[in-house]
Amino acid sequence: MPSPEQWTRPEPGAGPAATAAEPTPEQVIAGLRATTEGGAELTQLLTPEGERVSSAMFDPYVADIDVEALRGLYRDMVLVRRADREANAMQRQGQLGIWVPLLGQEAAQVGSGRALKPHDMAFPSYREHGVAYTRGVDFRELLGIFRCTDHGGWDFQQHRFHPYTIVIGNQVLNAAGYAMGQKFDGKVGGADAEDTAEATICYFGDGATSQGDVHEGFVWAAVYDAPLVFFCQNNQWAISEPTERQSRLPLYQRARGYGFPGIRVDGNDVLGCLAVTRWALEECRHGNGPVLIEAFTYRMDAHTTTDDPTRYRLTDELEVWKHKDPIERVRVHLARSGGADQEFFDDVQAEADRFAAELRDYCFNMPEPPPERVFANVYAEASPVLEAQREEYLSYLAGFGAGEH
């Protein structure tokens, strides 16, 4: 039986070409292993069974995570998941135009997000609601994008959380440029690195790794020694296309070709993600960036609410990943170690329900954007041509009476 490392690059003549439409039974089984095991080099601090695994390299990066801090990470993930489920339901009720669920990726997002310091910068794609939460962005501020009343309204500078980027891979180059700026500004390395040093983290998925912009982002960050952590959430599926349609080798190994470290972490292990990301950010702040992290996780829900995963993936696969749930393993660990009792879990759940109710209430009462918004902020310095177009349309609208139509 081929190992997970091998199965995406079969020996010549050993089986059907990689472009074959239907996988062989062996490939299916191997694929299940690949998506469930993560390979020998998977960094993991908390197993799916909730057991703490020691790591000489990464334990120091979570030495400060006591029971209280772990309860905090648990709470973060429960709140984020609850909000995600609420938003998904609101899409089904027609209150949101679309939702991009993060179910299953809570540990990757909360773990990496909590690794950031306030002055670090984050560049998300469009599924990073959990990271947004850790950056202090009000979850309600994400809804405008999906209710289609705006394209994102949070204060990007204050939260140091860039706008969502929907064109796959674009943000990787933008992040590389930002990190270059941090370096040019003298924010990397130096004796006082602990206090003033900055780093940038950039989020993208397994599908994005095929984009030219991601390749170019790797090149740019490498040749300019940019303090940039590439955080790839490999959730195994780019809509309907599995990771082996994007790469012959495990994604973290690509870093080697660009001359910087790559590491694969259990993306469903919040402690592992926190430790590995803290390590990577420290490397960057000290001038040893960039670093690629592949968070090996699973998209438990559809790509978006318009997607139907039953058309392209096996139910068995989903069932296997349910046993590796990112929240459940923390809950088990806390319960077993006496770090939390049922009252704590009940309280967190009640808080999450209130959080979701507030989200729902806010969503239902969001104002419609006024028609002038169509024309607003196209330019920093107004265009007379556009101004004329605006005036003409608004006076046309006014012709229907008091702006109603």
Next chain:
Amino acid sequence: MAAPVKSTVDTPTSSVQNLTIGKALNLGLRRAMEADDKVIVMGEDVGKLGGVFRITDGLQKDFGEHRVLDTPLAESGIIGTAVGLAVRGYRPVCEIQFEGFIFPGFDQISSQVAKLHYRTQGKVKVPIVIRVPYGGGIGAVEHHSESPESLFSHIAGLKVVSCSNPVDAYWMIQQAISADDPVLFFEPKRLYHSGALKAPVDTAATPDPLFASRVLRRGDAATLVAYGPSVKVCLDAATAAEEEGRALEVIDLRTLSPLDLEPVFESVRRTGRLITVSEASAESSLTSEIAARVQQECFYSLEAPVLRVTGFDTPYPPSKLEEHFLPDLDRVLHAVDRALDW
């Protein structure tokens, strides 16, 4: 194109220097970098080499490698990292080596550069200048002679300008850099080092606004509208027509987005005839846009249809054939004859 390497600009005794377009751009870039240390120049070969056209000659030597970046060879990377640098507070000036190579960067230009300000309701500004040498007439191989400016003027969120002479080159590049919007800056590459176009540039003068067209020559028989490399063609045509007793008005658009067409409307109301000239293919181009606007604003003043003298609706031909493709003095005058004989 072996321009002598001159690392620093001599301090002139007066504020007036006689410059080519290329030297004027170089001096304008230098002034912008002196005025604001957030201005950085980035692109392929712009540092040690000074750019393949030497427009950035000497800048890296004087401002350092962190202000003038010899980048990896990838246009999406140049534009995409410039976006991040702009978010960080820099004012990047990107050089695209030839207009035919801009398309790997088209995605970043259209998806990020043009839309970030709108997407964020003005919270994120993108003060990037993208310099693009464009146009034909240099006997080059494929992808080195095109005129893609209409593709960019079509995209909301971008501003697009083109200079046609040394004075504008000097001022417009500085104005574009200090603008808070992204500006595509199209440079007429075949005129970079034209001695005939060399002109006194008064660096102490007050420049015209960036986003304004300008009447270069008054006339009452017909109006010629052009930009970039075609302006010289129109001025030459007007000189020739004058010998035949026809006074042609010539307008340099300068700004392609937003268009400043009031001077064109005013002119057409007097002349009744308009010929637009551009090296770009005609279909769905700036010349189409001008014709549409003029018929809307000057309908009752027109004595003839708006005529266009442009590159053909073909890819740019092998350059042994470019004299057939590029608008020249004779094709412009032929169009003037048609307009006057209508």
